[in-house]
Amino acid sequence: ALHLAQAEDGKGLDDFQKVYNAIAEKLRDEDEFDGYIGYGPNLVRLSWHVSGTFDKNDNSGGSFGGTYRFKKEADDPANKGLQNAARFLEPIAKKFPWISHGDLYTLAGVTALQEMQGPKIPWRPGRVDADEKDAPENGRLPDASKDGNYVRHYFGRFGFSDQEIVALLGAHCLGKTHLENSGYEGPWGAATNTFTNEFFVNLLNENWKLEKNDAGNEQYNSNKGYMMLPTDYGLIQDGKFKKYVEKYAKDQDAFFEDFKSAYVKLLENGIDFSKLGKAYVFKTLDEQDS
Numbered sequence: 001a002l003h004l005a006q007a008e009d010g011k012g013l014d015d016f017q018k019v020y021n022a023i024a025e026k027l028r029d030e031d032e033f034d035g036y037i038g039y040g041p042n043l044v045r046l047s048w049h050v051s052g053t054f055d056k057n058d059n060s061g062g063s064f065g066g067t068y069r070f071k072k073e074a075d076d077p078a079n080k081g082l083q084n085a086a087r088f089l090e091p092i093a094k095k096f097p098w099i100s101h102g103d104l105y106t107l108a109g110v111t112a113l114q115e116m117q118g119p120k121i122p123w124r125p126g127r128v129d130a131d132e133k134d135a136p137e138n139g140r141l142p143d144a145s146k147d148g149n150y151v152r153h154y155f156g157r158f159g160f161s162d163q164e165i166v167a168l169l170g171a172h173c174l175g176k177t178h179l180e181n182s183g184y185e186g187p188w189g190a191a192t193n194t195f196t197n198e199f200f201v202n203l204l205n206e207n208w209k210l211e212k213n214d215a216g217n218e219q220y221n222s223n224k225g226y227m228m229l230p231t232d233y234g235l236i237q238d239g240k241f242k243k244y245v246e247k248y249a250k251d252q253d254a255f256f257e258d259f260k261s262a263y264v265k266l267l268e269n270g271i272d273f274s275k276l277g278k279a280y281v282f283k284t285l286d287e288q289d290s
């Protein structure tokens, strides 16, 4: 059965906006991280990795139990590099001890996306901390060395359509790959901390060369210093995915709208929110600077 959302008692929009603001202010303060990319992309990746363990077949994994806080999940080799995001969030968790870990990890991704000029992401609280025994086993996160068919099959476990899969991967407009984390090296130059549709524009416009990187893994590099993972490149090798890449490369608003919907679905998979009111939409710091 789905996990029933139980919001932190007595907490409302203002309380969660305070958590949002604390994360957003810390993002602004600690802007030097990772060559001045900042923590935003890393927080978005954490929110995806804590949700990406979900399996609709037995409703295991997913963001509900906040089980990333246990070594069993945090030490998954696929999570290498996310210790930075976890350390970033420790003082936030101490300042707001009432928020569950699942709510904190997902709210941090929403905050980072909105502060990096992404779409407004409606968010609902109610994830309840589970025990270490409920932490999913390692190996549920995807393998970047594969192709488009693998990507389609992988995301089938969440019930995502081709369109939702392509929209979600648009988050690879953010941050970079780090050889010491994943065995892929991304260029400093092209790394960004602003949410745009450029992942799709680059996929279509650059001439990609498949090369072996210093870790011996194959990746696609362009002469402008951009890179793509084999799974990224699979989106233009596969005709059914490619038409959505073209749609989003042409229309950033359509990308923002579809990313928002798919990202909410990713973060809420496996949870029954029907007992809660409507989702919260948080103001950015800029919108509160009055």
Ligand code: HEM
Pocket: 041, 042, 044, 045, 048, 080, 081, 142, 143, 144, 145, 151, 168, 169, 171, 172, 174, 175, 176, 177, 178, 179, 181, 182, 183, 184, 229, 231, 263
């Ligand atoms: C086929 C599915 C996916 C694969 C194989 C994949 C793989 C990767 C890899 C290998 C990295 C580099 C990590 C590092 O070296 O630090 C990365 C980074 C990243 N991924 Fe994905 N990813 C996938 C889907 C997603 C999704 C669905 C999202 C969010 C909605 C996402 C968001 C990010 C972000 C923001 C970064 C940059 C992190 C940073 O700069 O620290 N990825 N991904």
Ligand SMILES: Nc1cccc2nccn12
Pocket: 172, 173, 174, 175, 176, 177, 186, 191, 227, 228, 229, 232
């Ligand atoms: N920034 C970034 C992160 C992860 C994967 C990826 N592919 C192209 C760019 N990119």
